[in-house]
Amino acid sequence: MKQSITAEKSYAFAIRVIKLHLFLCKKEKFLLSLSIQLLKPGTSIGANVEEALGSFSRKEFSAKMAVAYKEAREAKYWLRLMMDKEIIEDKLAVSFLKDIQELIKILASIVKTLKTPKE
Numbered sequence: 001m002k003q004s005i006t007a008e009k010s011y012a013f014a015i016r017v018i019k020l021h022l023f024l025c026k027k028e029k030f031l032l033s034l035s036i037q038l039l040k041p042g043t044s045i046g047a048n049v050e051e052a053l054g055s056f057s058r059k060e061f062s063a064k065m066a067v068a069y070k071e072a073r074e075a076k077y078w079l080r081l082m083m084d085k086e087i088i089e090d091k092l093a094v095s096f097l098k099d100i101q102e103l104i105k106i107l108a109s110i111v112k113t114l115k116t117p118k119e
Helices: 005-027 029-053 058-084 090-115
Strands: none
């Protein structure tokens, strides 16, 4: 069965976020709460994409993809904050930001397309 590119990319991003979370928790305990702020939206993107793929209507699909888009934007915020406060190294942050920006563009395109009335 062919998997959605959005589902694949959001799943891979979630795996990276989980690994980063585990690393940060081992590094310094005070980073736990900040790391959780990234963990929630970082793993929620893929969950919402999966729910969208299993939806029964265009409206439901659109709503779930819109939530995934918003979660991606939130994840980007936390990544930028961690980079700017030097919690994660620039090279790692840039890699994460590249991935999340790609997901944001894909999700934005899907949401925009779905808002266009069907002819």
